[in-house]
Amino acid sequence: MKPSRQRVRRLLRLLPALALAATAALVPTAAQAAPPTAAAATTTATAAGGWNDYSCTPSDRRPRPVVLVHGTFGNSVDNWLGLAPYLVARGWCVFSLDYGALPGVPFFHGLGPIEESARELSAYVDRVLEATGADEVDIVGHSQGGMMPRYYLKFLGGAGKVNALVGIAPNHHGTDLLGLTRLLEYFPGVEDLLGTHTPALRDQVVGSDFLRRLNAGGDTVPGVEYTVIATRYDQIVTPWRTQFLDGPGVRNxxxxxxxxxxxxxxxxxALIDRLTFHLTANALDPANARRVNCLSYFS
Structure with a gap:
């Protein structure tokens, strides 16, 4: 069955963005334009917000440090300028990593193969546990960052080191990007281009080999509590219901x-929604969860 003209036009409008993502690794001027003080700026931003403080000692009330995992095209600072200080102010030791960086592409991360990104997360969790002396961490991730840790939990031994995974608009079962990904077969070479230069984009398309392996045998692993926070107005991970998980210890x-x-x-x-911040805190500390409603915007 051929796609409608309307859908073809929609995909054609999307192609410039796909091309930009796919060729990002091939544009050396992006790296050359990066400020030489980028690392210092990152350190300053996180220090000002109170997170990524490796001298932070978890308290009896907040015994587990929180690891924040950014989404595709995100980074360890920009994705968390709202949520990280919010959690720090409520007593958590908070840490964030950069993962999935492509050579020559600054700032926009989460583009490399997701399996390799999960290994980066594994090493980072070990670093946080060693620095804080904690036995476990809690993970909060946005988009790809809400889904990628499941690979770590399932295949890399992370289940013994993680108490809870909170996914904010996570891409757990793949996206059809408002139906546009179903049209890729009509544009030979586009999918291969994505897979070659931005593997994480290919891995997140509904039906990808990566997602079939990740979700085979069930969505969850024993011993981890899962929370998914989704919005019906999600325009990236679609349909939005695919974000939800099935299994014990899940709250959608x-x-x-x-x-x-x-x-x-x-x-x-993930960036500014106050209700999401409150719901995340409840998921991290369910014993002291507070009611969240529209009035919670003002608290």
Whole structure:
């Protein structure tokens, strides 16, 4: 069955963005344009927000450090300018990593093969555990960052080191990007280009080999508590219901069930949405969870 003209036009409008992503690793001027003080800027930003402090000692009330895992095209700072200080102010030791970086592409990370990114996460969790003396961490991830840790939990021994995984708009079962990915077969070479130069994008398309392996045998592993926070207005991970998990120890939350007036989409839900911040804190400390509703925007 051939795609409709309308869908073809929609994909054609998307192709410039796909081409930009696929060729990012091939553009040396991006790396040359990066400020020489980028690392210092990152350190300053996280220090000002109180996170990535490796001298932080978990308290009896907050015994597990929180590891924040950014999404595709994100990084360890920009993705968490709202949530990280929020959690620090409530007593958690908070850490964030950069992963999935491509050679010559600064700032925009989470583009490398997801299996390799999971290994980077594994090493980072070990670093945080050693620095803090904690026995386990909790992980909070956005988009790819909410899904990628499941590979670490399932295949890399992470289940023994992680108490809870909170996914904010996570791509657990693949995205069809509003149906556009189903049209890739009609544009020979585009999918191969994505796979070659931005493997994480290919890995996240519904039906990918990576996702089939990740989800084979069930969504969860024993001993880990899972929370998913989704929005019906997500325009990136679609359909939004595919973000939810099945299995024991899972809590799936639709943001609009908490507050019907919340209009957050894929980016805003992690960057600025106050309800998401409250729901995340509840997931990290369920024994002291507080009711969240529309009025929680002001608390």
């Amino acid at each position: 939350i639709l943001l609009q069930d908490v507050c019907a007036a919340d209009l957050s989409e894929h980016l805003a839900i």
